[in-house]
Amino acid sequence: MLGETDLFRVFVDDRFGGLTDGTPIMNMVIVTEELSRACAGIALAFAGTALGAIPIILSGNDEQKQRWLPDVAAGKKLAAFALTEPQAGSDAAAVRTTAIRDGNHYVLNGTKQWITNGGEAELYSVIALTNPAKGDCRVPVENCLAREGTGFITAMKTFDVSRPGVGAQAVGIAQGAFDLALEYACTRRQFDAPIGSFQGLRFMIADMAMKIEAARALVYATARHVDRQPKERPTLYAAMAKCFASDVAMDVSVDAVQIFGGYGYMHDYPIEKYMRDAKITQIYEGTNQIQREEISKVLIGGFHSRRSATARAA
Numbered sequence: 001m002l003g004e005t006d007l008f009r010v011f012v013d014d015r016f017g018g019l020t021d022g023t024p025i026m027n028m029v030i031v032t033e034e035l036s037r038a039c040a041g042i043a044l045a046f047a048g049t050a051l052g053a054i055p056i057i058l059s060g061n062d063e064q065k066q067r068w069l070p071d072v073a074a075g076k077k078l079a080a081f082a083l084t085e086p087q088a089g090s091d092a093a094a095v096r097t098t099a100i101r102d103g104n105h106y107v108l109n110g111t112k113q114w115i116t117n118g119g120e121a122e123l124y125s126v127i128a129l130t131n132p133a134k135g136d137c138r139v140p141v142e143n144c145l146a147r148e149g150t151g152f153i154t155a156m157k158t159f160d161v162s163r164p165g166v167g168a169q170a171v172g173i174a175q176g177a178f179d180l181a182l183e184y185a186c187t188r189r190q191f192d193a194p195i196g197s198f199q200g201l202r203f204m205i206a207d208m209a210m211k212i213e214a215a216r217a218l219v220y221a222t223a224r225h226v227d228r229q230p231k232e233r234p235t236l237y238a239a240m241a242k243c244f245a246s247d248v249a250m251d252v253s254v255d256a257v258q259i260f261g262g263y264g265y266m267h268d269y270p271i272e273k274y275m276r277d278a279k280i281t282q283i284y285e286g287t288n289q290i291q292r293e294e295i296s297k298v299l300i301g302g303f304h305s306r307r308s309a310t311a312r313a314a
């Protein structure tokens, strides 16, 4: 059903069946946010496909884009991005899956896990090593993106572009939880008054709303930056947007459960699902510990290189 909505076109260039107007990441962010506001699971089928297609958009040649992207844009094929392995989670460089050249094919051999859209997707961007081993999944040589030896950098560049999408998912989840909590606070009565009339909850509601707006502003600003400066690596802001927005989603959804009281804890009410869905945004596409590592690496590395440059100039 999602495939019939034309939503997959928004992040694909119009030369390859998409609708993009030069703002593919902003478009992806807005669609992801709005879907997540209603259901993070459906949103993930969309965002996982964008994640699987981004390596092709960033590193594919025109022939490869023409071969694969129109079906993604038309919603005919889901895509997936396969990096994680049992021993390679946060330590993405520890992947062991191999891609060994055998005539006109690569033979893929290894174990990937937790791949969003895995099994459902018909198009997989797989990160593998091109060193010797035996295997059983044959992939034509012409499917190699960019050239051998560039897979890891393509994966990292993919995260630079896709992490604002996780941020958007988090903003949508936070907004969805907030909408329900606000309605409940205005309608549930205790002590002969709506619970939203008590200062303890009024201030909680104000804080939730401020955090959501701050997260949305950072995610949108990052998406705009990625669209306007496609040649510049937005690692710093992509990590900040993902990390900040997912922390906000976690805080806001926990507060939303609190506003619902005991009902918030029950599976029967949707609010508990928002809290669980918020949690995964702090984990995938690099945990928030890894985001903070990346942010501090850019900032501290930048400080040291500026200081060396000043010393050299003096």
Ligand SMILES: Cc1cc2nc3c(=O)[nH]c(=O)nc-3n(C[C@H](O)[C@H](O)[C@H](O)COP(=O)(O)OP(=O)(O)OC[C@H]3O[C@@H](n4cnc5c(N)ncnc54)[C@H](O)[C@@H]3O)c2cc1C
Pocket: 048, 080, 081, 082, 083, 084, 088, 089, 090, 091, 113, 114, 115, 116, 117, 280, 283, 284, 285, 286, 287, 288, 289, 290, 293
């Ligand atoms: C629902 C779901 C969907 C997913 N979808 C995909 C997908 O589509 N494609 C894909 O490739 N992967 C996917 N993943 C995998 C996901 O990206 C990894 O789970 C994530 O990167 C963390 O790896 P890990 O689970 O192995 O945790 P670990 O790396 O084992 O980390 C465990 C804990 O240690 C901390 N830690 C690890 N290293 C450091 C460090 N250097 N400094 C501080 N703390 C550290 C982590 O932050 C975490 O708290 C998905 C996972 C889930 C659960």
